[in-house]
Amino acid sequence: MTVRHCSLPPQPAPAYPPGLAAERLGALIGGRRLWVDGTVLHYCFFGDDTAGSEIAVPGTGRTRWVPWGGAEEQQDVVRECFEEWRGLGPGLTFTEVRDRTEAELRIGFQLGDGSWSAVGRDALRVGVHERTMNFGWDLTAPGERATALHQIGHALGMLHEHQSPYAGIHWDDEAVYAELAGPPNHWSRDRTYHNILRRLGPDEANGSVWDPQSIMQYALPPGLVLEPEQYHGGVHPPGTLSPADKEFVLRRYPPADPPLPPPLVPFRSVPLGLGPGEQADFRVDPPETRDYTVGTFGEADRVVVLFEERDGEPRFLAGHDDGGTAHNAAVTARLVKGRRYYVRVRLYSAWGPGETAVMCW
Known part of the structure; x- marks a missing residue:
């Protein structure tokens, strides 16, 4: 095989309490990596020699410093691919920044470390001086622009398409292991299983139908797929955004409503009235400078995110995901009089009777 593949590192499965209803659990699994709509994702590139990795030099017992700059x-190439995703018109957008502490997405170019990305909101669990995305080979080579589009798809919350349970792929497992163990990937069996053979749950899949043309689909040589029969000769996606990729990003991040969101006034609760997967946005203009708490009420699973407006765009301040617990999402932060803040609340599902609401105090 001459094709290099994205290699997502294994992540621990979320620990939800036992006994959750199937509908509630499915909503949590399907939405836990997604950003709230209206988020501005700031990305930066490691651009100097001060950030990098110590790499072992085989057979010498020594290490060498490999910088992450590109x-x-x-x-x-990466900038152009961010623009291509943004050009689809989702309610989520991208802005490049220079300061890595201001960026949710931090991009390195360490050769030999593979190409990979944190998936969606998993990026928020990565330290501010660490990479959330890496490109391990030349993106200017023919066909490699697809690598950048693919990794940005992961950053949006998409997973590998060939792992969809709707694909119905019957693999020749040992042929897959042998193929990926060779150059240029040199993968272990565990890595191959995690990135190819492991089947996703139906709530994790990008869509309800397999899309072999997706940017998230690996190119596969002949001899790895036993069924469906038409793919005995391999799978050959074009390396561009497919109609289903575009549908995913617009369904998960519908174009944001441009009017100013309604105010959230201290000590005045606002009913939410949301359906599964829906979102409500509010603005907060604090009457005084102090610590405020923004919290939700009612028996439901939600994620609450607080942003501060800086230079005309929202910057992430804090967030809380109460999914799968009996608690209500709440965030506390110091808000400054004269500045504007935004609160975004997205519902996974309501699991109890009664209304749900949000309030700041």
């Missing part, structure tokens, strides 16, 4: 032409 050449301008490599960065330009």
